[in-house]
Amino acid sequence: MPFLAHSVHGQLGVLPLGLVGWILLAMSVGLVQWRVWIISRAxxxxxxxxxxxxxxxxxxxHEDASPGFLIMHCSSINLQDSFTPPEIATAQICIFISLGIGLFGFTCGLYALRNAFFGxxxxxxxxFRLGGALTLLAAILALIPLLWNLAAVLTNQPIAFPPDFKLPQSPKAQQVGTAIYVGLLGVALQVIAATINISYKLPKEEMRSQGTDNPAFQDIWL
Structure with missing residues (x-):
C-alpha cells in the first residue's frame, strides 16, 4: 500500500519517546531517593x-568506619515486612507490573510499524491501538504509587522502622526524592506515546477523476 508508511510519521516519532519513558520508570525502581528524610544528628x-x-x-x-571516613549503611525493605507502608508495597508491585505491560505495548508498536513499512x-x-492502550495502562499503574508516595512525603508520613534500621520512625521533615520526579517524567512520556498511537487512523485511497486516463490518489483519513 503506497501511502501506508506515510501515515505513521507520528507513531515513528513517539516510539523512542515511549521507550525513554519506560527506561525512566525502570530507573526509578532502582533509585533509593524516593523520599529524603531530614533527621536529627542524635x-x-x-x-x-x-x-x-x-x-x-x-x-x-561514622559508625563502623575509620576516623574521618563515612560508611554507607543500607537496609532492605521487603514486601512481606510488617512495617512496610502500603504506598511502598504498592510501588513494589505496581511498577514492576507496569514495566511488563509497557514492554508488551512497545512490542505491539514495533509490530505495527513493521506492518506499515512493509505495506x-x-x-x-x-x-497501534493495542500498544497504545497497554502503554497507557502501564502509565496509570505506575502513576498510582508515584502519587501516593508523593502525598506521603508532602504530609510527612512516618514509617515504623525496626531498630536494626537505625532510623527514627518519623523525620523532622521530608523532601521529594529524585526517583519520584524521574518516574513522573517517564509516565508523562508514556502517556504522550500512548495517546498518539491510540489516535492512529489508516489512510484510504480514493480515486479522483482529473479528466485524464490516469487516476490520482488522495489520502482521506478515516
Missing part, C-alpha cells in the same frame, strides 16, 4: 539525611 545518620526507596533505605554514618494493512491499526 541518630546514626551523620549527615542528617536518609534516603528512603521502595526497596531499601540508605544513609551515611501490510492487516492488523496495523489494531496493533
Amino acid at each position: 541518630y546514626s545518620v551523620s549527615s542528617g539525611l536518609a534516603w528512603i526507596g521502595i526497596w531499601r533505605t540508605c544513609f551515611y554514618s 501490510i494493512k492487516s492488523l496495523t491499526r489494531f496493533a
Whole structure:
C-alpha cells in the first residue's frame, strides 16, 4: 500500500519517546531517593539525611568506619515486612507490573510499524491501538504509587522502622526524592506515546477523476 508508511510519521516519532519513558520508570525502581528524610544528628545518620526507596533505605554514618571516613549503611525493605507502608508495597508491585505491560505495548508498536513499512494493512491499526492502550495502562499503574508516595512525603508520613534500621520512625521533615520526579517524567512520556498511537487512523485511497486516463490518489483519513 503506497501511502501506508506515510501515515505513521507520528507513531515513528513517539516510539523512542515511549521507550525513554519506560527506561525512566525502570530507573526509578532502582533509585533509593524516593523520599529524603531530614533527621536529627542524635541518630546514626551523620549527615542528617536518609534516603528512603521502595526497596531499601540508605544513609551515611561514622559508625563502623575509620576516623574521618563515612560508611554507607543500607537496609532492605521487603514486601512481606510488617512495617512496610502500603504506598511502598504498592510501588513494589505496581511498577514492576507496569514495566511488563509497557514492554508488551512497545512490542505491539514495533509490530505495527513493521506492518506499515512493509505495506501490510492487516492488523496495523489494531496493533497501534493495542500498544497504545497497554502503554497507557502501564502509565496509570505506575502513576498510582508515584502519587501516593508523593502525598506521603508532602504530609510527612512516618514509617515504623525496626531498630536494626537505625532510623527514627518519623523525620523532622521530608523532601521529594529524585526517583519520584524521574518516574513522573517517564509516565508523562508514556502517556504522550500512548495517546498518539491510540489516535492512529489508516489512510484510504480514493480515486479522483482529473479528466485524464490516469487516476490520482488522495489520502482521506478515516
